[in-house]
Amino acid sequence: MSDFFSNGWSIFIMAGTIGGLVFCVALLIIASRRRVMAKDDTTGHVWDEDIREMNNPLPRWWMGLFVLTIVIAGIYLALYPGLGSYSGTLGWSSEGQYQDEQAKAQKAMHQVYARFESMPVETLARDSQAQGIGERLFANNCAQCHGADAKGSKGFPNLTDNDWLYGGDPATIIQTITEGRQGMMPPMAAAVGSPEDVRNVANYVLSLSGSPHNSIAAALGKPKFAACAACHGMDGKGNQALGAPNLTDKIWLHGWGEAAIVAMVNNGKHNVMPEHGSRLSADQIRVLAAYVWGKSHTASITADASGTGSGLSGGATVAAAVKP
Incomplete structure (x- = not known):
């Protein structure tokens, strides 16, 4: 598409914008010169025999608002992008605002995920708060292909059967979510x-x-x-x-x-x-990977949590007790 754009489009947009403002100023000047000539000065339009349209100048308050609008438009075009490729004196852009908002959101989310930083993925798979967050992340980013129950469909792998194309250990799942697969x-x-x-x-x-x-x-x-x-x-x-x-x-x-x-x-x-590293933070991907890993180790995790399995507890021991 870049072949269809050149500096001429920027000049065209700039000329059209400035031309519109100049036209508004000219229209305002012409209208301001209008004076009341006589009490019966009309446009000649008559309705219902005796209703006439008067040919009076624009009200002063309306003209004041018109002038204010033009001034505000000029200030806006000086500060923000609006004149073709001109970026404005503030350097604002929608992309920059989006990145700032994303950075603030990531900072706020990091506080939520801070508790999970030191936990192995196997331990996160047993943590109720992490699993609640992982379930929502899965519903928003993965369920469209793998299904809400993670059992997939034709062409989309079942994530609950421990049959993995690229490997089902936590590190590989994190890599798959982050980088995607071809x-x-x-x-x-x-x-x-x-x-x-x-x-x-x-x-x-x-x-x-x-x-x-x-x-x-x-x-x-x-x-x-x-x-x-x-x-x-x-x-x-x-x-x-x-x-x-x-x-x-x-x-x-x-x-x-x-x-x-x-x-x-x-x-x-x-x-x-598809890769998700550009849309999810590393913290989110670890929690999501723990949720996905847990879907294929449900029986072992449940047995370990209830004490009817190996009897081991803690992140390292769970990792040793559950076959990856």
Whole structure:
């Protein structure tokens, strides 16, 4: 869009604004020269036989307000941006005001989050106040994709099943929320072979999780799976460093069955998890990460809190007692 803008637009806006003010001043001067010539001086307009429009000058009070309006407009244009690219003597901008407001809000919020700074994420997952804040953060920033219950939907991961594409430890969750993720499954049909080979590979993939499949086709597809093993591993258990999903656990992010797998191999998939580091503070992200981490460790956290589990307490011991 920058190709469509030049300094000419700034000059055009400046000329239009100043021209409007000059016109108002000229109109005021012309109107102020009007004098009452006679008591029966009218515009010639008559209604209902005897109602006439008088041709009187503008009231003094109205002219005073008009002058005041022009003066205020001139002062405003000198102080604030309004004349094209001129930024005004105060240097104010909507972006600067937004940043100032954000800084004040962050400072106020930091006081709320100060109590959580020294707590490990695993401990925050057990803290009722932190979980209340985390739940609201999740509802405002994550529930649109992952659902209010964090169980996701087709194309959006379930955060409650402890099956993680990139890893479910607190540090990785914080990184994912902060930086986002770019999940890329390239089209692999050319590397696999013919359409029949693709169907055979799909059946082999189904066999890895014990899902219903054609065993003969799966046997034929096993050698062709080598094209997929670079990311998913020869055993099909995936690679969290690459975000390659585990194909052996019966959890299907983009749909189950031969047709869904064939479509994935043929077309590939590009999934985006947007970054939140620019909209949430580090304190907010830690609390949100604790809430997300806790969704997949609910049973262990509940057992530990009730004393029926390991019997351990405290942040470090909870971290040791709960498998990440």
